[in-house]
Amino acid sequence: MRGIKFPFGYKFENGEVHIVEEDAKIVRRIFEDRINGVTSPKIGAALYAEKIPYFSDSLAKAEDKVMTILRNERYFGADGLPPAITEETYQQARSKMRKKRDDKTAAEHRLIKKMSFCEVCGTHMGHNYSGSGVPRWCCATKDCVNRVPVITEDMYKNAISTILNSVVKSPKLLNVKSILTEYEPNDSVEEHERKIAEMLENQPVDAEKVTAEIFILAAERYSCCTFDMTPYITAELKATAKSAELSETVDLGLLQQIADRIVVSADKKISVIFKNGKRITYKENDTNE
Template structure:
């Protein structure tokens, strides 16, 4: 059983600890960004220096850096020791918001910046790969820009046959999901659906078994290791409630001044849309940053 942790943390005997070497990477990312370095430049530096990411690989992207810069766990919570101060975290959020606002005001219709909102947000529901922008007949009068699954062509063969969408169609899809949310904002007032009693009882039972084995000094028992990982999994699931509340409030703040319905709004998409999943049968699922989904 393995619990996926943000870079900078490690699991030791069922508890989350700071992984100092990777924690230093996280701190440097925050400080570089706040001091004016772009996410793309930071990703380039990490890749060139072969710094491992959370998956122990060195293929850094600006999107991966962005996820680190908005992860609230780095301020610390019941499970995660703090890696950055709240002041530094807030400075990073302020800078991200300023950059997004600037992007929304200055991006031209066909500029590369205008595609930022779609990058790593549109995924294939058939194979799980992200959608990519393909330019067909580049520079010719009949040039077409279409978004296709990354695995549409692999090793010179057609692998994934999921649907294609034009730039305007993608904008319509994403905008319609925003407008649907605007019509049903009352969903943001609903409490997070969880099973606190069941989880609490299960967690207490696991902790009781761990305590009993420790009192018997059975530290090398395979059961103790299994129970430690089980405890970590249960505690980690509970921590998602804090993420839900934080991201729901962020969505409310972003929507409070938005008229209904809205036109294509890149800034808003970047702020609140987590991903759009496209299926071969035409079904499209929009997921927002707090986990709310619309089909």
């Protein structure tokens, strides 16, 4: 099991995964507080204020870790881990985090599906339900490697919201390397430069003809410039992210404003590709070795 990561509240010892009871009490408290109507940011703030080690890095990280814990199905026994809470407790807490499924939410859900692609075959990710009625995501192409195993609804949306929250907290993550202007002269430019040089050598200089030729050369040089709009797009995306707020669920309005698409790789890594080409891949940060 070396190299496998486990959520906060678990440890690997003597060949088995065990619950760390002291940490599990905090996990249960988080779920109970959420069921009782306390928001994730407030729960995180309380844990940070109490200087509980796992939540003591920063206030923002504490809030983020609480959100991740509340979305993690492994706490009620998924993936074979010993359950720290019941599935009923998990679902009660999740119900507090979900928006009502009205027509607007349905339209927003269609937006996520429209933006989601399998990186292996390029097909849209499909959204369906398992035999037990659990919503899940997988590639719509029958023989694609991303067809199975499927990604649960909570796992998929958790990845997207975590990535969006990361750029809300730190817009500089959207920075990309770019070249503002690239100039590569062609044969026509070199010809006009040679012609102007010859005109200036002939005395007396015909100022009117030289001026006309200089204007032609300027137009030719301009046509040889490639302008990269990426820095301007990046600045706009960062401003949008900076003005947004952390969200327990996917902020679909923000997603539509700053993201181009969502992709799933062959190893089931979920990434958001932003409108400036920046790629951010979901990494579970609520883990221990």
